[in-house]
Amino acid sequence: MYKILCLGDSHIPIRAKDLPIQIYDKINELTESELFDYTFFTGDLINFPELLDFLNRKTKRTLFKVIGNMDYYYGNRDSPTYQKLDISFENNEKIVLGLSHGAQIRPRGDHDQLENLAQEKGYNILVTGHTHKEEVFLTRKGILIINPGSVTGAWSFVASGIPSFIELFIDEKVREIIVKLFQIDKKTREKNVSEFYFTLKINQIYKIY
Numbered sequence: 559m560y561k562i563l564c565l566g567d568s569h570i571p572i573r574a575k576d577l578p579i580q581i582y583d584k585i586n587e588l589t590e591s592e593l594f595d596y597t598f599f600t601g602d603l604i605n606f607p608e609l610l611d612f613l614n615r616k617t618k619r620t621l622f623k624v625i626g627n628m629d630y631y632y633g634n635r636d637s638p639t640y641q642k643l644d645i646s647f648e649n650n651e652k653i654v655l656g657l658s659h660g661a662q663i664r665p666r667g668d669h670d671q672l673e674n675l676a677q678e679k680g681y682n683i684l685v686t687g688h689t690h691k692e693e694v695f696l697t698r699k700g701i702l703i704i705n706p707g708s709v710t711g712a713w714s715f716v717a718s719g720i721p722s723f724i725e726l727f728i729d730e731k732v733r734e735i736i737v738k739l740f741q742i743d744k745k746t747r748e749k750n751v752s753e754f755y756f757t758l759k760i761n762q763i764y765k766i767y
Contacts, residue, residue: 560645560730561592562655563616565723566600566687567708568609572632574710577609578721580742581709584749585616588725593618596643600687600706601626601659603634626687627661640679647730653758656681660688660705666716667705673697682763683726683735690717692724694737694754700762704737711742720744733758734766 563585568574588594597617601624603609614621625637641657656679663671667689676684676697683702691714692707707722708714720741727736735756743750755766 560595560728562726562728563588563594563597563613563723564600564685564704564706564726565597565709566659566706567602567626567690567712567714568606568710569602569604569628569708569712570606570609570710572604572628573712576606577709578711578742578747580747580749581721581723581740582612584740585612585723589616594725595619597621598641598655598657598685599623600657600685601634601637601661602628602687604628604632605634622657624657624659626659642679642681645728645730647733647758651733651758651761653682653728653733653735654680655683655685657685660686663688667691667693669695669697669703672703673699673701676701676703682758682761688714690714690719692718692720692722692739692741694724694739694752696756696763696765700764702735702737702756702763706739707741711744735763 622641690708693705695703706724711721725738737754
């Protein structure tokens, strides 16, 4: 079982000063017994190396990060545009996860263009950001689009304004994919979680329930 943290669009210190304490608390809670195998950061970190230090401490293997459109102006310029992770299953099949900020998509967050990008790159799962609007979407061609939103709830043109991140599980033995979306309620500041279940069959992802 692989355990992957997906988050991004922090925009610190331009649009936010820090992550909400509830986000730190939840990530600490989720890693009490076991760290994340991988972390995917969707870009627009801006300039907050302390966050990368924190995420590295919570990650056993690799922290993948990509450059966001605002990173060009404020920092984090050394990150690539795309990252990829292959996870092998027991029957020699594999699932391919891709990471990209999504600034090349216009209008931002367009599902058809994201699906096309994933197909061109050979991704089964595309983790993307830029919209600041958290989303778990399965395309008609069986590609899973995951947008963890903004971990600080930072402003954008189509933002939800809700601090959020995603915990992703991939079970290589039964080929099951579990997505947990964590959100911080604007008024109560309580943590809400939504769960989604999928499976991979013949290189396509299907929703279980």
